[in-house]
Amino acid sequence: MNxxxxxxxxxxxxxxxxxLFGILxxxxxxxxxxxxxxxxxxxxxxxxxxxxxxxxxNKTQLLSNARYTTAEALIGLIIGSLIGFFTAVMATVFxxxxxGGLTVLSAFNAVPIVALSPVMNNWFGMGMGSKIAVVVVxxxxxxxxxxYRGLNDLKxxxxxxxxxxxxxxxxxxxxxxxxNSIPNILTALKISTTSSMIAxxxxxxxxxxxxxxxxxxxxLKTAKMPLAWAYITVAAIIGIALHFIVSLVETYALxxxxxxx
Amino acid sequence: xxxxxxxxxNVSMVYSDNGASVKALDNVSIDIQKGEFISLLxxxxxxxxxxxxxxxxxxxxTSGNVLVCDQTPRQTRMDQKYGIVFQSPVLxxxxxxxxxxxxxxxxxxxxxxxQNRRIExxxxxxxxxxxxxxxxxxxxxxxxxxxxxxRALAIQxxxxxxxxxFSALDEFTREKLNEDVLQIWSKxxxxxxxxxHNIAESVFMSDRVCVLSxxxxxxxxxxxxxxxxxxxxxxxxxxxxxxxxxKIRNSFEGx
Amino acid sequence: xxxxxxxxxxxALAWIIGVIAIWEIGAWSLVNIFHDPMATQKLxxxxxxxxxxxxxxxxxxxxxxxxxxxxxxxxxxGSIAGFVIAIVMSLSRNVERVAFPYLIISQMxxxxxxxxxxxxxxxxxxxxxxxxxxxxxxxxxxxNTLGGIKSVEKDRLDLMYSYAAGKxxxxxxxxxxxxxxxLMSGLKIAAPLSVxxxxxxEMLGTDEGIGVKILYTLYYGAGGATMFWxxxxxxxxLGILGYxxxxxxxxxLMPWQNTTSKRGGEDA
Numbered sequence: 001m002n003x004x005x006x007x008x009x010x011x012x013x014x015x016x017x018x019x020l021f022g023i024l025x026x027x028x029x030x031x032x033x034x035x036x037x038x039x040x041x042x043x044x045x046x047x048x049x050x051x052x053x054x055x056x057x058n059k060t061q062l063l064s065n066a067r068y069t070t071a072e073a074l075i076g077l078i079i080g081s082l083i084g085f086f087t088a089v090m091a092t093v094f095x096x097x098x099x100g101g102l103t104v105l106s107a108f109n110a111v112p113i114v115a116l117s118p119v120m121n122n123w124f125g126m127g128m129g130s131k132i133a134v135v136v137v138x139x140x141x142x143x144x145x146x147x148y149r150g151l152n153d154l155k156x157x158x159x160x161x162x163x164x165x166x167x168x169x170x171x172x173x174x175x176x177x178x179x180n181s182i183p184n185i186l187t188a189l190k191i192s193t194t195s196s197m198i199a200x201x202x203x204x205x206x207x208x209x210x211x212x213x214x215x216x217x218x219x220l221k222t223a224k225m226p227l228a229w230a231y232i233t234v235a236a237i238i239g240i241a242l243h244f245i246v247s248l249v250e251t252y253a254l255x256x257x258x259x260x261x
Numbered sequence: 262x263x264x265x266x267x268x269x270x271n272v273s274m275v276y277s278d279n280g281a282s283v284k285a286l287d288n289v290s291i292d293i294q295k296g297e298f299i300s301l302l303x304x305x306x307x308x309x310x311x312x313x314x315x316x317x318x319x320x321x322x323t324s325g326n327v328l329v330c331d332q333t334p335r336q337t338r339m340d341q342k343y344g345i346v347f348q349s350p351v352l353x354x355x356x357x358x359x360x361x362x363x364x365x366x367x368x369x370x371x372x373x374x375x376q377n378r379r380i381e382x383x384x385x386x387x388x389x390x391x392x393x394x395x396x397x398x399x400x401x402x403x404x405x406x407x408x409x410x411x412r413a414l415a416i417q418x419x420x421x422x423x424x425x426x427f428s429a430l431d432e433f434t435r436e437k438l439n440e441d442v443l444q445i446w447s448k449x450x451x452x453x454x455x456x457x458h459n460i461a462e463s464v465f466m467s468d469r470v471c472v473l474s475x476x477x478x479x480x481x482x483x484x485x486x487x488x489x490x491x492x493x494x495x496x497x498x499x500x501x502x503x504x505x506x507x508k509i510r511n512s513f514e515g516x
Numbered sequence: 517x518x519x520x521x522x523x524x525x526x527x528a529l530a531w532i533i534g535v536i537a538i539w540e541i542g543a544w545s546l547v548n549i550f551h552d553p554m555a556t557q558k559l560x561x562x563x564x565x566x567x568x569x570x571x572x573x574x575x576x577x578x579x580x581x582x583x584x585x586x587x588x589x590x591x592x593x594g595s596i597a598g599f600v601i602a603i604v605m606s607l608s609r610n611v612e613r614v615a616f617p618y619l620i621i622s623q624m625x626x627x628x629x630x631x632x633x634x635x636x637x638x639x640x641x642x643x644x645x646x647x648x649x650x651x652x653x654x655x656x657x658x659x660n661t662l663g664g665i666k667s668v669e670k671d672r673l674d675l676m677y678s679y680a681a682g683k684x685x686x687x688x689x690x691x692x693x694x695x696x697x698x699l700m701s702g703l704k705i706a707a708p709l710s711v712x713x714x715x716x717x718e719m720l721g722t723d724e725g726i727g728v729k730i731l732y733t734l735y736y737g738a739g740g741a742t743m744f745w746x747x748x749x750x751x752x753x754l755g756i757l758g759y760x761x762x763x764x765x766x767x768x769l770m771p772w773q774n775t776t777s778k779r780g781g782e783d784a
Contacts, residue, residue, distance in 0.1 A: 017613040044637050096523075100531035111752040112712040114719055114727065118734050119748060122557040198626040202716065205632065213629065220636050228633055236625035243624040319674050338680050345678045351671045355693045355772045364689065368681045396772040416679075 046226040054226035066234050069211040072128050073196040076135020084143025092151040102144050109141035117203035131203045138199045139192040146188035150181025183257055186250045193242040201235060265292035266452045267316060272325030274311050284477035285311045291471055298453045300463035300470045308478025309456045310424055316454060317343050317422045341369050344413030346423040350405035352397040358408050359393040365416045383411040386445055403434040421451045439465055443492055464505045465492055472512050482512045536562060556741040569746040576750050583725040584754060587714035590649025595703060598657030606665040622655045631716050641722030648717055649710035657702040664698025665691055700766045707758030715751055726751050
């Protein structure tokens with residue numbers, strides 16, 4: 001059947017309306033409508049064309065700092081998720097003693113990232129290491145709790161089924177618990193991509209040598225508003241791209257899952 | 262001859278989904294008299310629930326006419342004359358049992374003292390007076406469904422529509438509730454349309470059983486149940502009862 | 517119930533003692549084994565932190581209450597705005613069409629990164645704390661509430677429809693109560709975030725608040741290290757406090773959720 005024919009009016013509106021709204025919003029912003037509405041001076045809020053110009057003019061600088069921050073976020077995300085997953089496995093294998101590990105991770109996670117970053121600066125200096133450490137702390141709790149849920153919220157009777165096969169604990173883990181936890185692991189990764197970028201950027205605000213957050217606060221200090229917005233734009237694009245990548249992995253890894261129907 | 266309470270004339274229903282269309286009901290006509298207990302019986306896919314929902318104005322037929330109390334289902338619904346019991350109890354978790362029964366009374370702005378009076382007598386009728394202040398999840402499935410029935414009766418509807426109300430319950434609970442519903446019905450004398458896929462249940466409960474066959478949903482027979490009332494559980498062992506069950510079962514094999 | 521508590525208690529105690537022991541041993545080793553010149557900044561003794569917290573309790577609580585009051589105000593505004601937009605989105609298909617994709621995108625982008633820019637526009641620290649806390653709260657609350665509104669069971673809507681209930685009644689008696697648990701999980705996500713947002717603004721430059729304490733004590737190096745840690749722990753406690761308060765409110769507002777599902781007898 002023709003794809004265009006299936007595109008009914010409501011579906012078309014689903015796509016068109018937000019795009020039209022976005023364009024209208026940018027137009028109003030460009031024509032100083034937001035300045036008028038919020039009583040802002042020109043220098044306080046750059047218009048989209050200025051931001052676009054700042055993006056084009058500072059391409060190399062933006063890209064290298066974006067790479068720096070993304071590296072922090074991704075390395076921290078991977079290490080943090082591994083720690084979180086390991087903790088969840090421990091809590092599953094040793095239900096009595098292991099669960100405390102999850103509580104400890106959530107206690108770490110309760111420390112606001114802004115308070116955590118000076119602590120990490122003391123430990124790891126002002127370079128990438130301290131930012132990665134902050135990301136690790138934010139990523140590990142999300143993974144630990146989601147993975148734990150996936151490893152333990154099993155379908156009713158599935159443990160009985162495995163027991164009827166006289167499956168060993170090892171087999172139960174690899175044949176039942178681990179596959180069951182994959183959707184939860186991917187959910188944790190999705191949550192963590194956003195929070196990792198936030199953690200990396202916010203940590204860079206206060207003490208750093210490079211990165212989106214560092215350059216953003218520099219741009220603000222030197223009143224280069226369009227450049228500051230350019231950095232935020234880049235951060236947003238990276239956030240969306242990372243999310244998109246995890247979603248792609250999800251579609252391929254979870255062909256069997258109901259959420260993909 | 263008085264006019265029927267519910268008149269279903271040449272009703273057809275076609276669902277279209279992604280280009281493919283499924284005929285759920287094909288030219289069904291039934292007249293239901295006031296105070297009658299009638300069952301719509303058939304296997305899944307025969308359109309019995311669809312027909313019930315059309316009577317209750319929850320669905321619009323593709324073609325054909327339905328008149329309820331000499332007006333359209335919509336007008337009857339707007340007059341708040343329907344009491345519907347669904348497959349699941351559809352209770353609101355945040356309301357206690359008595360407040361669940363109160364819900365339609367609040368919507369229909371029944372005076373407060375009248376609300377209390379009705380709730381009290383209905384709780385007694387369904388034997389749940391002790392559980393008035395419990396929340397739904399504290400009750401068993403059978404008890405929850407009895408609350409659903411009490412709620413449907415609360416507004417003193419002209420017509421009671423029951424959509425496989427006991428299909429999720431075990432056989433023991435189901436048979437007990439069958440008797441309870443008949444007892445309540447004999448006291449209130451509503452017109453009842455009862456959807457089920459259980460042959461014995463339909464024979465035990467009804468004045469008439471409308472047998473529907475699937476693909477497309479057609480009315481294949483209307484069987485009069487001439488067992489005396491009140492019905493008792495001993496009747497389930499009567500040869501007449503079993504003969505009726507057999508007759509209905511055979512009417513399916515003919516299709 | 518009490519039996520399982522009895523078996524859990526020693527485990528919990530062992531964990532608490534273990535964590536304290538590791539902390540103290542770590543702090544001791546930094547000083548005596550590694551001879552780290554930054555030892556007090558990296559990890560001061562836990563008992564020192566507790567002592568400093570006790571000594572400076574009044575001043576810590578003063579700062580904390582400033583932070584909390586700003587965060588709470590922002591949290592309140594953000595929650596109301598989020599709730600209202602969710603209701604409006606559910607009422608108007610077109611509003612939902614326009615707003616929903618942007619709400620989803622907001623979950624993917626580092627919105628807290630905008631905080632310094634907003635602060636730069638608003639200038640005033642008090643307003644900035646409220647605005648940024650509100651804005652951080654808004655997104656999870658609106659998305660969760662809308663999710664709750666959309667997951668109202670079809671049967672329940674049919675039931676209300678069969679009563680010919682008006683739109684207002686359907687919202688008041690069905691849709692809003694069933695969206696409550698979802699609203700609450702949105703609030704639980706947002707509460708610690710709003711505290712983080714307020715602290716972030718404080719560290720960007722205001723006069724008072726727990727974030728200011730963190731920043732100032734940092735400048736004193738080893739001398740301020742214990743107080744710095746005391747402030748960091750206080751800030752963590754504030755986030756936890758927000759979460760706990762919302763959970764408590766949830767229990768109070770939704771009594772049907774915490775009555776144990778003890779069934780009232782058999783069918784007879």
